[in-house]
Amino acid sequence: MARTAEGNLKPQPNGLKTEELVGNGFHNPREKSSPQSGVHPRQNKQESFEQPPMYVAVMTYVGYGLVTLFGYFRDFLRAVGLEKCHVAQEREEQKDFTPLYQDFENFYTRNLYMRVRDNWNRPICSLPGPVFDLMERVSDDYNWTFRFTGKSIPNVINMGSYNYLGFAENNADFLKSVADRLQRYGAAVCSTRQETGNLSLHEELEQLVAEFLGVESSMTFGMGFATNSMNIPALVGKGCLIISDELNHTSLILGARLSGATIRVFKHNNMCSLEKMLKEAVCSGQPRTRRPWRKILIMVEGIYSMEGSVVRLPEIIALKEKYKAYLYLDEAHSIGAVGPTGRGVTELFNVNPGDVDVMMGTFTKSFGAAGGYIAGKKELVDYLRSQSHSAVYASAMSPAITEQIIRAIKCITGKDGSTEGIRRIRQLAENTRYFRARLKEMGFIIYGGDESPVVPLLLYMPAKVVAFAREMLARKIGVVVVGFPATPITEARARFCVSAAHTRDMLNQVLHHLNEVGDNLCLKFSRRKHPSRPDPCEETNS
Amino acid sequence: METAPAYHLILEGILILWIIRLLFSKTYKLPETYKLTEKEKEDLIEEWQPEPLVPPVSKEHPAITYDVVTGPPSHKIIINGKECVNFASFNFLGLLDNERVKEKALASLKKYGVGTCGPRGFYGTFDVHLELESRLAAFMKTEEAIIYSYGFATIASAIPAYSKRGDIIFVDEAACFSIQKGLQASRSFIKYFKHNDMEDLERLLKEQELEDQKNPRKARVTRKFIVVEGLYMNTSDVCPLPDLVKLKYKYKVRIFLEESLSFGVLGEHGKGVTEHFGVNMDDIDLISANMENAVASIGGFCCGRSFVIDHQRLSGQGYCFSASLPPMLAAAAIEALNIMEEDPDIFTVLRKKCEHVYSALQGIPSLKVVGVSFAPALHLQLERGSGSRVTDLQRLRSVVDYCLDRNVALTVARYLEKEERFLPPPRLQA
Numbered sequence: 001m002a003r004t005a006e007g008n009l010k011p012q013p014n015g016l017k018t019e020e021l022v023g024n025g026f027h028n029p030r031e032k033s034s035p036q037s038g039v040h041p042r043q044n045k046q047e048s049f050e051q052p053p054m055y056v057a058v059m060t061y062v063g064y065g066l067v068t069l070f071g072y073f074r075d076f077l078r079a080v081g082l083e084k085c086h087v088a089q090e091r092e093e094q095k096d097f098t099p100l101y102q103d104f105e106n107f108y109t110r111n112l113y114m115r116v117r118d119n120w121n122r123p124i125c126s127l128p129g130p131v132f133d134l135m136e137r138v139s140d141d142y143n144w145t146f147r148f149t150g151k152s153i154p155n156v157i158n159m160g161s162y163n164y165l166g167f168a169e170n171n172a173d174f175l176k177s178v179a180d181r182l183q184r185y186g187a188a189v190c191s192t193r194q195e196t197g198n199l200s201l202h203e204e205l206e207q208l209v210a211e212f213l214g215v216e217s218s219m220t221f222g223m224g225f226a227t228n229s230m231n232i233p234a235l236v237g238k239g240c241l242i243i244s245d246e247l248n249h250t251s252l253i254l255g256a257r258l259s260g261a262t263i264r265v266f267k268h269n270n271m272c273s274l275e276k277m278l279k280e281a282v283c284s285g286q287p288r289t290r291r292p293w294r295k296i297l298i299m300v301e302g303i304y305s306m307e308g309s310v311v312r313l314p315e316i317i318a319l320k321e322k323y324k325a326y327l328y329l330d331e332a333h334s335i336g337a338v339g340p341t342g343r344g345v346t347e348l349f350n351v352n353p354g355d356v357d358v359m360m361g362t363f364t365k366s367f368g369a370a371g372g373y374i375a376g377k378k379e380l381v382d383y384l385r386s387q388s389h390s391a392v393y394a395s396a397m398s399p400a401i402t403e404q405i406i407r408a409i410k411c412i413t414g415k416d417g418s419t420e421g422i423r424r425i426r427q428l429a430e431n432t433r434y435f436r437a438r439l440k441e442m443g444f445i446i447y448g449g450d451e452s453p454v455v456p457l458l459l460y461m462p463a464k465v466v467a468f469a470r471e472m473l474a475r476k477i478g479v480v481v482v483g484f485p486a487t488p489i490t491e492a493r494a495r496f497c498v499s500a501a502h503t504r505d506m507l508n509q510v511l512h513h514l515n516e517v518g519d520n521l522c523l524k525f526s527r528r529k530h531p532s533r534p535d536p537c538e539e540t541n542s
Numbered sequence: 543m544e545t546a547p548a549y550h551l552i553l554e555g556i557l558i559l560w561i562i563r564l565l566f567s568k569t570y571k572l573p574e575t576y577k578l579t580e581k582e583k584e585d586l587i588e589e590w591q592p593e594p595l596v597p598p599v600s601k602e603h604p605a606i607t608y609d610v611v612t613g614p615p616s617h618k619i620i621i622n623g624k625e626c627v628n629f630a631s632f633n634f635l636g637l638l639d640n641e642r643v644k645e646k647a648l649a650s651l652k653k654y655g656v657g658t659c660g661p662r663g664f665y666g667t668f669d670v671h672l673e674l675e676s677r678l679a680a681f682m683k684t685e686e687a688i689i690y691s692y693g694f695a696t697i698a699s700a701i702p703a704y705s706k707r708g709d710i711i712f713v714d715e716a717a718c719f720s721i722q723k724g725l726q727a728s729r730s731f732i733k734y735f736k737h738n739d740m741e742d743l744e745r746l747l748k749e750q751e752l753e754d755q756k757n758p759r760k761a762r763v764t765r766k767f768i769v770v771e772g773l774y775m776n777t778s779d780v781c782p783l784p785d786l787v788k789l790k791y792k793y794k795v796r797i798f799l800e801e802s803l804s805f806g807v808l809g810e811h812g813k814g815v816t817e818h819f820g821v822n823m824d825d826i827d828l829i830s831a832n833m834e835n836a837v838a839s840i841g842g843f844c845c846g847r848s849f850v851i852d853h854q855r856l857s858g859q860g861y862c863f864s865a866s867l868p869p870m871l872a873a874a875a876i877e878a879l880n881i882m883e884e885d886p887d888i889f890t891v892l893r894k895k896c897e898h899v900y901s902a903l904q905g906i907p908s909l910k911v912v913g914v915s916f917a918p919a920l921h922l923q924l925e926r927g928s929g930s931r932v933t934d935l936q937r938l939r940s941v942v943d944y945c946l947d948r949n950v951a952l953t954v955a956r957y958l959e960k961e962e963r964f965l966p967p968p969r970l971q972a
Contacts, residue, residue: 088847088848088849088852089849090849091824091847091849093791094796096794097794097795097796098761098762098763098764098765098766098794099763099765100704100765100796100849100850100853101853102763109856113856120663120664121662121663121667121855122665122667123667123668123669123671123672124665124667124668124669125668125669126653126654127653127654127655128654128655128658128659128660128665128666129655132665135669158665160660160664160665161658161659161660161664161665161666162659162660162865163659167655167656167657168655168656168657168659169655170651170652170653170654170655172652175651175652175655175656178651178656179648179651179652182644182647182648182651182870183644183648184613184614185613185614185615186614186616186638186639186640186643186644186838187638187643187644187647187838187839187840187870187871187874188638188834188838188839188840188871188874189615189631190615190631190632190633190638190834190835190838191615191630191631191632193608194608195630195631195953196609196611196615196619196621196628196630196631196951196953197611197615197631198608198609198610198611199610199611199612199615200610200611200612203610222692222840223691223692223694223695223860223864224864224865225692225695225859225860225863225864226692226694226695226860226864229695229698229723230694235595235596249863250859250863251859251863251864254727254859257727258723258726258727279583279587282586282587282590283578283582283583283586283587292590293592294592294593295592295593295595296592322587323587324587324590324591324592325592326592326595357595358595362865363657364657364658364659364865365659367657368655368656368657368659369656369657369868370656370657370658370691370865370867370868379596379598379599380595380596382599383596383597383599384596385608386599389694389719389723390694392719393694393718393719393720394692394693394694394720395692395693395694395832395834395840398840398868398871399614400647400651400656400870401656401657401868404656404657478665480664480665
């Protein structure tokens with residue numbers, strides 16, 4: 001499957017320019033975008049997607065191949081009866097029903113995932129702050145069943161939770177208003193927004209969100225995932241075209257599928273591919289009838305959670321105006337986490353928020369609550385109030401959660417009178433820069449732009465992924481590792497989420513352990529020479 | 543030995559040269575009559591006018607202005623400034639302002655904060671989630687339970703996890719909207735049978751059996767499901783579960799039961815429609831319910847045998863790709879379960895009150911009651927519709943306003959007119 005290498009990586013220019021990426025076997029070369037129009041200095045982003053040496057790809061495939069072979073062997077043993085079958089079985093009375101699962105569907109789960117599944121779904125028993133307590137669990141039968149010993153592993157540094165601004169806290173003073181609301185209103189609402197679920201709290205929240213984002217109005221929903229899957233069908237339908245990025249989140253894909261529109265995919269963050277697709281769509285129209293499209297919707301995310309890359313917003317807006325398409329921006333990870341005052345990618349690129357037709361985001365990550373919102377012009381939000389599936393059929397947001405979001409927004413914007421919000425945003429930006437720079441300096445391959453607090457560290461080989469996770473846990477650092485099928489098969493990675501609540505000491509501790517583990521497991525694949533980390537006092541970009 | 547005659551050799555030589563020429567010449571392409579010039583493309587781009595992103599909504603549309611509720615939506619509710627008796631929220635057991643529930647939620651808030659900041663796979667699993675799952679499984683006497691963070695997403699993620707393209711699902715016509723979305727996401731063949739009509743269902747199953755006999759190989763891998771609700775949201779009546787179980791074994795289809803309204807309401811201990819009819823829990827493959835009605839929390843759960851439920855942990859989209867339920871809501875649900883277990887009398891009280899209200903509402907001129915007598919959510923429908931949905935809705939709205947003036951809160955049942963498959967006639971929900 002690997003193509004022959006077209007040559008080694010070009011000799012690297014000084015690491016501050018945008019890099020040319022050369023195909024090195026198993027990837028399509030990512031093209032550079034069209035020449036910069038010089039709109040803003042931030043255009044020359046330091047986004048890097050370095051390719052590893054060739055032998056890494058080969059070893060990865062060999063690794064997967066071996067595990068698959070072993071899988072077949074074990075299946076054979078199970079079928080013959082030599083090995084005990086731990087998998088749950090169908091009922092006796094239903095044995096002659098059509099099997100519920102295809103045998104092959106479960107092959108991956110049975111043979112690959114089961115052996116290493118102690119690295120996921122780790123239960124915790126404290127709040128998900130910068131440090132947390134993990135429940136200790138052991139397995140007596142190679143991860144088929146787990147047993148809790150009753151003890152917990154205290155003070156594990158948390159590099160996995162989406163706690164960007166550190167609002168996952170249980171400080172009694174900060175949470176006083178939330179506790180009051182809980183006491184007064186109860187835990188839930190037991191009704192939909194259109195019936196008796198519309199509390200005055202919800203209206204207050206929506207006004208705050210609209211002000212925060214700089215748009216006319218907004219509407220909030222109880223679940224971030226459901227915000228996408230329930231509102232995209234209300235906006236587009238049959239006869240419309242959705243052009244979505246390759247690496248969009250499952251909720252966006254589900255919403256697009258449920259809407260019934262035609263879906264086309266463009267290469268990740270690649271403006272040439274997008275422009276080509278737009279041009280072709282407008283000129284050719286619908287596939288067989290050639291009628292013009294009713295509308296075209298471009299769906300992108302602010303920060304992509306698996307890559308850490310930031311969307312090229314000004315270029316997309318220019319394209320959208322030229323081809324009269326609409327833009328749907330999903331800021332799940334970027335709202336509150338980027339931008340000088342935390343208002344997301346529109347602020348980062350100095351773009352007018354009114355240019356984005358539909359701004360969507362979630363409150364789970366930076367605000368430490370749950371739920372999602374859609375914001376934009378008043379007509380859009382009024383339409384959604386009447387037509388959104390969630391407003392009609394799904395329950396409204398819990399009052400305590402609403403209060404938490406209100407409190408968080410007030411803190412970020414400084415309305416509660418303190419400078420805590422700005423301090424946290426600055427802390428997050430500083431932590432991100434420091435962490436990324438140190439990792440690059442150590443020689444790891446990391447993806448993504450320099451402002452993104454999501455830091456994927458590439459591990460490639462399946463065995464190293466597992467060893468990394470277990471080793472870091474032994475050193476009391478909780479990391480998140482992801483492999484196939486959430487990422488391409490050769491790009492398994494560990495993903496760090498930097499938080500404003502992390503202190504410099506914690507980051508140094510993590511980096512120290514990463515250094516050791518990186519040496520032990522030979523994870524430092526980068527072949528670039530990086531200048532030593534810039535002094536945090538010197539700002540190269542204003 | 544025969545030497546080939548000269549003309550043979552010459553002919554073969556010419557043929558070889560011809561083949562070589564063909565091999566190296568360019569393939570013949572049909573002239574591209576459809577290729578547009580750059581100028582034409584630019585003209586097209588300029589001429590094209592898309593529809594506006596959203597169609598304009600008239601200011602009188604009833605769904606734009608919501609009734610504003612200030613204060614907690616418990617037994618007495620303040621809508622638009624008026625204090626009313628609340629007949630409109632789904633707070634069946636009155637657990638919304640139960641002090642014990644609130645206390646537990648507060649304790650959980652103090653310990654865990656508000657949000658979980660992550661999906662279940664990445665440090666979003668808290669001990670409260672595990673406890674709630676095991677309590678639910680114990681309450682319903684099944685092997686395992688799985689929690690979702692939003693009620694709507696529960697059945698809408700569960701159905702596509704099992705049923706894929708090519709499978710067949712038999713659904714009741716009155717299925718609620720979240721089931722319809724789950725069906726749409728699964729891309730399977732959907733066959734609707736008339737509401738609560740077992741003969742219609744049997745007819746469809748027989749037809750399917752005949753089809754299967756024609757193509758046994760395909761039939762061996764096609765999964766078949768029946769999706770029904772315990773207490774239907776749209777018609778407030780109960781599904782005939784024992785008959786369904788008989789059909790299940792006769793035609794070898796699996797049953798998915800959606801118990802959002804009946805969990806915590808039907809049955810002697812509130813275990814739902816299986817207890818109500820005395821059906822063995824193992825006969826139902828999957829029971830899904832949301833905790834936003836009787837349990838007065840947020841979220842949903844599915845329970846059943848481990849063989850069935852464990853699959854959702856990797857393939858339920860609303861489970862894997864979404865943040866987990868905030869711990870204080872999980873703690874509230876656990877406490878609600880405690881109350882339900884300690885005090886099974888509340889179900890009898892609820893049933894008596896339902897019957898009381900049902901008999902009291904009979905005999906109102908020009909309004910008929912839709913639903914069974916022990917259903918906690920009833921529908922009041924106009925006896926003679928005027929033929930136009932809009933006028934009917936306006937009349938119902940005026941009834942609601944009249945009641946609000948007299949301090950009773952009702953609501954017009956809301957549906958998305960264009961999206962529902964079988965649109966129920968306009969009605970009030972109580």
